[in-house]
Amino acid sequence: MADAINNTLEEKAKRPNLLTAACILSCIGSGWGFLSGIVLLFNARAQVVSVNDMKDIVYSVDFYKKMGSKTSVQDAMNMADRMTEAFTAWKLYIIALVAIISSVLGLMGALRMFNLNKKGFKFYTYGILLSGITLFLLYGFSQTITMGMLALNGLISLFVMFGSSEMLAHAISVAFVSTWGIFILLYWRYQKIME
Numbered sequence: 001m002a003d004a005i006n007n008t009l010e011e012k013a014k015r016p017n018l019l020t021a022a023c024i025l026s027c028i029g030s031g032w033g034f035l036s037g038i039v040l041l042f043n044a045r046a047q048v049v050s051v052n053d054m055k056d057i058v059y060s061v062d063f064y065k066k067m068g069s070k071t072s073v074q075d076a077m078n079m080a081d082r083m084t085e086a087f088t089a090w091k092l093y094i095i096a097l098v099a100i101i102s103s104v105l106g107l108m109g110a111l112r113m114f115n116l117n118k119k120g121f122k123f124y125t126y127g128i129l130l131s132g133i134t135l136f137l138l139y140g141f142s143q144t145i146t147m148g149m150l151a152l153n154g155l156i157s158l159f160v161m162f163g164s165s166e167m168l169a170h171a172i173s174v175a176f177v178s179t180w181g182i183f184i185l186l187y188w189r190y191q192k193i194m195e
Contacts (some may be wrong), residue, residue: 002050014116014192014193015114015116016190016193018186018190019186019187019190019193020114021115022110022183022186022187023110023111023113023114023176024114025183026107026109026110026124026183027107027110027111027114029106030103030104030106030107030110030127031103031107032102032103033099033100033102033103033106034099034100034104034107036099037095037096037097037099037100037103038096038100040095040099041093041094041096041097041100044089044092044093045089046051047087047092061097061164061173072195091138094134094138095134095135095138097130098130098134099131101127101130102127102128102130102131103126103127103129104120105123105124105126106123106124106127106128108120108123109121109122109124109125109126109127110124113187113190113194116193116194116195117194117195118191118194118195120187120194121187121188121191121194123158124183124184124187125184125187128180128184132180
């Protein structure tokens, strides 16, 4: 019994606290991505209907009266058009499947790195790359890639319910890509202590 406790304490001493925290956060993020992918898989058609309903509202006369300014109405119409293009059912199904697969890879990677296994870095990185490459293939390197980031991270409903701005969409995309980069660099840094 004492040997088991000593082995556990030695394992914990070998793994830095920052690596432990990053692995736990990655597991939480991967779990969120997995659940978002499952929900999106079953609600893709409903999301398409929500986006189309939002477009109808934006193009209505009442919306124009409430907004007042032609510039903000035009911006809203442009965003509604981009969202309608970006959130087709087949794209959402692909994004949902990729979110599920990349989340499983990320979770497997984080758990392996938590156990100081070097192969976990590859799993985690492949999961991140799968997400990014899929979004690039679906949307290209344009403004609508932000729509894919929102879909991948389960944030479509947020934008449909509360309205959206292009700047906020870009900010969310940059935040997610930056976070992915920081975690990959962090895990890469700790590869030397992994077996």
